[in-house]
Amino acid sequence: xxxxxxxxxxxxxxxxxxxxxxxxxxxxxxxxxxxxVGEIYSTAFHPSGIAVxxxxxxxxxxxxxxxxxxxxxxxxxxxxxxxxxxxxxxxxIISGLEIACWDIIGKAAGRPxxxxxxxxxxxxxxxxxxxxxxxxxxxxxxxDPDLAAEExxxxxxxxxxxxxxxxAGPYTNYSGHQxxxxxxxxxxxxxxxxxxxxxxRADILFGTHGQMVPSSAIRLAKRxxxxxxxxxxxxxxxxxxxxxxxxxxxxxIPVSTGERLTTKYEFQRVLQLGSASILQMNVARVGxxxxxxxxxxxAESFYAQIAPHxxxxxxxxxxxxxxxxxxxxxxxxxxxxxxxxFHAEVLKTKLGVDDGYLxxxxxxxxxxxxxxxxxxxHTPYTGNRLHLQMxxxxxxxxxxxxxxx
Numbered sequence: 001x002x003x004x005x006x007x008x009x010x011x012x013x014x015x016x017x018x019x020x021x022x023x024x025x026x027x028x029x030x031x032x033x034x035x036x037v038g039e040i041y042s043t044a045f046h047p048s049g050i051a052v053x054x055x056x057x058x059x060x061x062x063x064x065x066x067x068x069x070x071x072x073x074x075x076x077x078x079x080x081x082x083x084x085x086x087x088x089x090x091x092x093i094i095s096g097l098e099i100a101c102w103d104i105i106g107k108a109a110g111r112p113x114x115x116x117x118x119x120x121x122x123x124x125x126x127x128x129x130x131x132x133x134x135x136x137x138x139x140x141x142x143x144d145p146d147l148a149a150e151e152x153x154x155x156x157x158x159x160x161x162x163x164x165x166x167x168a169g170p171y172t173n174y175s176g177h178q179x180x181x182x183x184x185x186x187x188x189x190x191x192x193x194x195x196x197x198x199x200x201r202a203d204i205l206f207g208t209h210g211q212m213v214p215s216s217a218i219r220l221a222k223r224x225x226x227x228x229x230x231x232x233x234x235x236x237x238x239x240x241x242x243x244x245x246x247x248x249x250x251x252x253i254p255v256s257t258g259e260r261l262t263t264k265y266e267f268q269r270v271l272q273l274g275s276a277s278i279l280q281m282n283v284a285r286v287g288x289x290x291x292x293x294x295x296x297x298x299a300e301s302f303y304a305q306i307a308p309h310x311x312x313x314x315x316x317x318x319x320x321x322x323x324x325x326x327x328x329x330x331x332x333x334x335x336x337x338x339x340x341x342f343h344a345e346v347l348k349t350k351l352g353v354d355d356g357y358l359x360x361x362x363x364x365x366x367x368x369x370x371x372x373x374x375x376x377x378h379t380p381y382t383g384n385r386l387h388l389q390m391x392x393x394x395x396x397x398x399x400x401x402x403x404x405x
Contacts, residue, residue, distance in 0.1 A: 001030050001031070001032060001034075001066055001067060001068070001104075001108065002030060002031045002064055002065065002066060003028050003029075003030055003031075003062050003063060003064065003065055003066075003067050003101070003104075004029055004030055004031040004063070004064075005028070005029045006026060006027070006028055006054070006055065006058045006062075006063070006097075007026070007027040007029075008024065008025070008026050008027075008051045008054050008055070009024070009025040009026075009027065009370075009375050009379055010022055010023075010024055010047040010048070010050075010051060010379060010380055010381045011023045011024075011025060011313070011346060011375055011378050011379055011381070012378045012379065012380070012381040012382070012383065013342055013378070014342055014378070016140055018132070018336055018337075018341065018342070018343075019311060019312055019313060019336050019342075019343065020043075020311060020312055020313075020387040020388060021381070021383060021385050021386065021387050021388075022047055022381040022383075022387060023039060023312055023313030023315070023346075024039065024040040024041075024042060024047055024050060024051075024054075024096065025037060025038070025039055025040075025096075025313065025315055025370065025375070026038045026039070026040060026054060026096045026097055026100050027100065027370070028062075028067070028097070028100040028101065028104060030067065030104060034104050034107050034108055035103075035104070035107075036067070036099075036100040036101060036102070036103030036104035036105075036107065036365065036366075037099075037100055037103055037315055037366065037368070037369075037370055038095070038096040038097055038098065038099030038100030038101075038102075038103065038284075038315060038319070039095075039096050039099065039284045039312060039313055039315035039316035039319070040054070040092045040093055040095060040096035040284060040285075041092055041095070041282050041284035041285040041312045041316055041387075042088070042089055042092035042093065042285070042387070043386055043387040043388050044088060044089060044386075045089065045386075046384070046386065047381055047387075048380075048381075050089070050092075050093070053089065053090075053093055054093050054096070054097070057077055057080070057090070057093050057094070057097065058097060060076075060077075060080070061073055061076040061077045061080070062077075062097055062101075067100075067101035067104045067105060068101075068105055070098060070101060070102070070288075070290050071290070073094075073097070073098065073101070074094060074098060074287065074288070074290070074291070077090065077093070077094045077097075078090070078091070078094065078263075078287075085265075086261075086262040086263045086265055086266050087262070088260070088262050088285065091262040091263060091285065091286070091287050092262075092284065092285045094287055094288060095283060095284050095285055095286065095287055095288045095291075096284060096288075097288075098287070098288030098289065098290065098291075099283065099284065099288055099289055099315070099316070099319045099366070102116070102288075102289050102290075102319070102365070102366070103319075103365040103366045104365070105365075106364050106365035106366065107364045107365040109364070110364050111364060112322060112360070112361060112362050112363060112364060112365070112366075112367060113289065113319070113322040113323075113365060113366055114322045114323075114325045114326050114360055117289065117290075117293050117322070117323065117326045118293070118326045119326060120325040120326055120360060121325070121326060121327070121328055121330075122324070122325050122327075122330060122360070123325075123359075123360070124354065124357040124358065124359055124360075125321060125324050125325065125330065125332075125333045125357060125358040125359075125360065126161055126162070126331070126332045126333065126356075126357060127160060127161075127162070127332065127333050127334070127335040127353070127356055127357060127358050128160060128161070128162025128163060128164055128203070128205055128332050128333070128334060128335065129155055129160050129162075129163065129164070129334070129335050129336065129337050130163075130164050130165065130334075130336070131148050131151045131152055131155065131163055131164070131165045131194075132151065132337065133147035133148050133150065133151035134147070134151075135147060142165075142166075142167075142169075143167075145167070145186070145189045145190045145193045145194070146193065148165055148167075148190055148193070148194060149193040149194050149196070149197035149198075150197070152194045152197050152198050152202070153197050153198060155202075155337075156198050156201050156202045158337075158338070158355075158356060159354075159355035159356025159357065160202060160335075160356040161201075161202045161203060161332075161356060162202060162203045162204075162205055162230065162332050163194065163198070163202050163203070163204055163205065164204075164205035164206075164207050164233075164334075165190060165194070165204075165205075165206070165207065166206075166207035166208060166209060167183075167186050167187050167189075167190040168183060168186075168187050168207075168208050168209075168211055168212075168220070169209070169211070170391045171209055171211065171390045171391055172211065172390060172391050172392075173390045173391070173392060175209075175210055175211040175212070175237050176210065176211060176212045176213040176214075176216070176217075176236050176237050177211065177212065177213060177216070178212070178213060178215070178216040179211070179212060179216050179219075179220060184219065184220055184223060187206075187220060187223070187224065188223045188224065191204060191206065191224055191227040191229070192227065195227045195228075203229070203230035203332075204227065204228075204229050204230065205229060205230050205231055205233065205256075206224060206229045206231065206232050206233060206253075207233045207234070208220075208232070208233055208234055208235050209233075209234055210234045210235070210236055210237035210238055210260075211237075212235055212236055213236065213243075214235075214236055214243045214244075214246045214247050217232075217235035217236060217247045218246075218247055218250045218251065220235075221235070221247065221250065221251035221253055222251070224253065225251060225252055225253055228253075229253050230254065230332075231253065231254045231255065231256040231278050231307075232247070232251060232253040232254070232255050232256070233255075233256045233257065233280070234256070234257045234259070234260075235247045235255060238257070238260040238261060241269045241270050241273045241275040242273055242275075244257060244270070244273075244275040244276065245273040245274050245275040248274055248275055248276060248277070249274070254276075254277050254278055255275065255276040255277065255278070256276055256277075256278035256279070256280050256307060257270060257275065257276040257278075257279070257280060258270070258276070258279045258280035258281045258282075258286075258309065259280050259281075259282050259285075259309035259311075260285075261281070261286065262285060262286050262287060263286065263287050263291060264287075264291060264294050264295050264298060267279060267281070267286075267295045267298060267299070268298060271298060271299060271302045271304060276304070277303075277304045277305070278304065278305050278306070278307050278331060279295065279296075279299050279304060279305070279306050279307070280306075280307050280308065280309040280334075281295055281296075281306065281308060281309065282308065282309040282310065282311075282312070282316070282320070283308065283316060283319050283320045283323055284312055284315075284316035284319070284320075289319055289322070289323055292308075292320075292323050293323060293326065293327070296323070296327045296329060296330075299329055300327075300328060300329045303329075304329065305329045305330065305331035306324070306327055306329055306330055306331060307330075307331045307332045307333065307334070308320045308323065308324055308333050308334065309334055310333070310334040310335070310336065311334070311336070311388075312387075313343065313346065314339060314343045314344075314346060314347050314351055314368065315366070315368065315370075317335075317336075317339065317343070317351055318351060318361065318366040318367060318368045319366055320333065321333065321351070321358050321360050321361070322360060322361070322366060322367075324358075324360075325360040333358055335353065335358060338353045339351040339353055345371065345374050346370060346371055346374050346375060346378075347368050347369065347370065347371055348368075348369040348370070348371050349368065349369070351368075
């Protein structure tokens with residue numbers, strides 16, 4: 001069996017762009033006609049540039065090779081250009097192509113990918129969702145704690161046992177920094193009102209997206225401990241695991257991290273230093289399914305759990321769900337509500353969600369097929385914004401500026 005061709009689809013998501021501005025899907029086909037699909041979670045460059053790089057990696061390291069040779073492809077691409085170090089762009093591309101290879105392998109064997117990664121130990125997966133509250137005009141409003149509490153009640157009634165929110169924003173190029181007192185007050189107000197609304201029916205998951213220096217993160221964590229969050233996510237920017245470990249030692253709230261990390265090498269240091277006890281790898285960025293499985297195994301030996309991150313498209317979600325089903329140390333998986341809307345439209349069959357739990361497919365491969373008619377109507381992506389984007393100004397500037405008028 002040989003990989004013969006590649007197609008890359010940069011799919012523009014419709015407003016309000018839940019899951020990012022676009023999704024990058026890759027489709028491989030073997031000489032014998034078996035197709036596999038993967039997804040690249042890559043955010044640093046415009047996707048038109050990523051598509052050119054995908055073609056280069058495919059031509060150099062995968063075209064004409066057996067898709068079963070995952071380790072050979074991974075090491076060849078990882079070592080490209082005499083690098084052999086975590087590079088988010090290269091590893092994101094590896095991830096998408098590697099996932100597509102697994103889809104082919106599963107289809108050729110007539111088995112779901114989970115069966116080929118050690119076999120499932122979970123037949124359903126606990127899930128959490130971000131809160132997406134809407135105001136009276138029907139617009140998403142992430143700044144009103146009362147709306148967030150109302151949305152929390154709705155999501156608990158839909159079956160979700162984990163609810164995530166991030167009131168410490170907006171995200172800024174100038175992280176990490178000290179949060180202002182008004183922002184810390186707002187964070188505490190969100191936690192208090194959501195906890196009062198749902199009681200102990202669901203865990204609250206506090207996101208920060210790496211916005212603080214360690215001392216600020218510790219100050220905020222002390223305020224939030226009384227609301228017993230399941231985790232304090234990425235309290236400092238990625239890249240300095242010792243700083244995150246300083247926060248972890250200073251709070252009773254479990255620290256989680258990983259959505260912006262790649263490969264076993266970055267996660268090894270997180271575990272070694274005790275920076276986090278919950279790992280949030282995204283299989284479409286971290287290096288693919290086999291790499292994510294290795295990281296989960298490393299975490300298991302440290303008594304750490306995994307909670308896969310997912311803020312992208314349904315192909316990455318399908319792959320991540322297959323992985324999570326095989327991991328004894330799985331905790332909870334990110335969902336984007338019930339994966340309805342555009343997440344469902346781009347697939348021929350919607351991802352399985354039942355009463356707030358994700359249901360791993362038992363169909364061969366990833367268990368999904370792209371709806372090419374829908375994809376054709378949403379390609380190419382013609383916008384200029386990246387998948388996710390930081391704000392240019394400091395997050396707390398507005399808190400101290402007088403109102404205009």
